[in-house]
Amino acid sequence: MIIECDVLVVGAGPAGSSAARAAAKTGTNTIFVDKKKQIGIPVQCAETIGEYLIPYLPFKIPEEQLIWRTDGISFWAEGITIERSGGLWSSYAINREKIDKWLANNAIGAGAKLYLETELIDLEFNENYHVTKAIVKTGAGIREIKPKVVIAADGVHSKVLNKLGFTNLKDKCGEVVSFEMDNLNLYKPTYEQLYIGDFAPGAYAYIFPLSKSRANVGVASLFQTKKLERCYAEFLEIPKVKKQLRNGEKVVEKSGWAPIHYLADKWVYGNVLLVGDAANQNFKPFVEGILPAIICGDIAGKTAYNFITERNLLGDYQSCIKDKLGELFLESDHLLDILYELGKSLDKKEHLVRLGLFANVFSLKEITKLNFEDYNALKRRLADRDSSEII
Template identity: 60%
Template sequence: MIECDVLVVGAGPAGSSAARAAALSGAKTIFIDKKREVGVPVQCAEGIGEYLFPYLPFKIPKHLQVWKIDGISFWAEDITIERTGSNWSGYSINRDEFDKWLADKATNAGAKLMLETELIDLEVKGDYNVTKAIVKTPKGNKEIVPKVVIAADGVDSTVLKLLGFNLDLEKNAGYVIGFKMKNLKLEKPNHYQIYLGDFAPGAYAYIFPKSNTSANIGVGAIFFEKRLEECYEEFVNLPLIKKQIARGTIVEDRSGWAPIRYGIDKLNYGNVLLTGDVANQNFKPFIEGILPAIICGDLAGVVSSNFILKGEPLSNYTTYMENKLGNFFTESDRLIDTLYWLGKFPDKRGHLLRLGIFSNIFSLEQIHNLVNEDYTSLKSYLNDWDHNRKQF
């Protein structure tokens, strides 16, 4: 039996960041992951937005910012809109390398990492008070007795299931089919490319470059009227895409589930804090979860340690999170509600409306009036914006 102050389940960006913060603040911290190797396999398009850098608890070293992204090109119905500037720029990273760097930061701060260690059961007393965790390791099952548990075990969280929450992945998450490809002839290697159309029902397809000739390419959907594999085929056969990937080869499958809606309504149950994908802490429409997971994980780690060492309430985590990223989450929640609502408009006008929203040309306030406009008017609004470079 192992005793600790803080048990972090999961060594992704949220878990490693939480473990680092808890250990740095003085708590005896263990973080576990069922994987043999941190960060592998990669199930990600590997993009991070520069606008979130000021909120991070530490700097990301230059060598991990492997490819500079200057902006995003959005495409629908033969209109391309380019956005550049600090809200639209960022970097592509190597997730495996990045996640290992984060885990190293936690172990350097004094947290103990246990790999090939899977949470399989929890002893829970009273109101979500975890008194014991049973983990499966290559040397047999072990018991860990923590004072606080941080659930950072991703979109299909074992912690939440063991606490009795009925998770419905199909309802609260979206599946993304994605591949890393090489030997590409990218149109704009320093721009992310986002495509909207029938091939990505309610969502988008993407090309996220990692060099002049390699990229993560994929399709996500929030409505499932056709198989996502078909959507992907349709997307890669668009002339605009075909010419970029004609000689391309797939290096790796990077598909996976990404959270879209909240499966739970709180960030703190008893002595458990939820962080990262467990808590739907990503920003829509791009399901940008890496940096939010680091920022929120850090807060969860600090609060856990302060709870143990100074008696600070665990519920403060919610307040700190709202103070730091609340505005981003509010906007993101409104956006996803609007995207579901736009599902009522599955015609080509819907693609134009989404183009306007994704590229932030149409505000969420305007959209309820714009749905009454016809296709030609919407097209001319978007084209006019492109000529005048101003907010519509």
């Protein structure tokens, strides 16, 4: 049996559900498929969203989805703690399973048809990347889908990208080991905590509160220099961390992979639009991908409708995103290049430079000058902002 549709969305995470909702709302015949049995499980996320991105959303997130508010972030490296609060630094914790389910239900409510336990396994396309047929594996056997537009929202290990010829995607990603932990003695539950050091090669470790005594605790790595489990153990040995986590109990694992570099050269190939993690649509340095996935998913769904009704070209997708989030992506790309180079270094001075950049004490313009300063000089500059005595 061949299923025909206007829009096939592969993946029902934040990007896919948002795209399916936007496409279905216009009246296009939209199908979204996910290989999972249940939306949102397993959670592979630290479950925090920046408040500054909320105004960009195409729809309101209900208050009950915002389970915990944090006013600021405390950054740590080489024994120095710098706190920032308000504006860019305030966030909400969310329950990723619940929000993913809510987003998928919105898409269904708008008229999109969801097929779970349906895995995209192959694509047939012509030389211009125009997909003519998608092959999916379901519990009832192999099915073929003939879409006019494919929206690839299948995440960091995207099968769509793989079928379009992009391989070795893991080389462009970072790995995160993360656990939800309970029974913690958080020194400031309304602050997120971010740690830079050798325990998180090229990246950072975090404690992101979910309540007064519960948090997602994780370690990310960009370079596979040592096993992440060892990195996690080293992170837990930092006295400031140990004090808070001493009685901690692991509740559930939420580890996964996140894109760091672009996985492909463009966001549009033939009749395929890439969105969310498959398009590396997240903001560095924190690799925030949930809200950008929802915002870009909405644009992808609307672009698909405009293309099908011959109002516009799919190429408009990139320019619409640029209009909405262009400045943020530019800044993020620029910061990534610098952070990546710094992160490769084994010199502890680089921890201090990254601390200053993360906490916005140093500006990107200063970076060349900072290279000439030694470890002690940098530490003295940052020590002025140190708030370590608060614990």
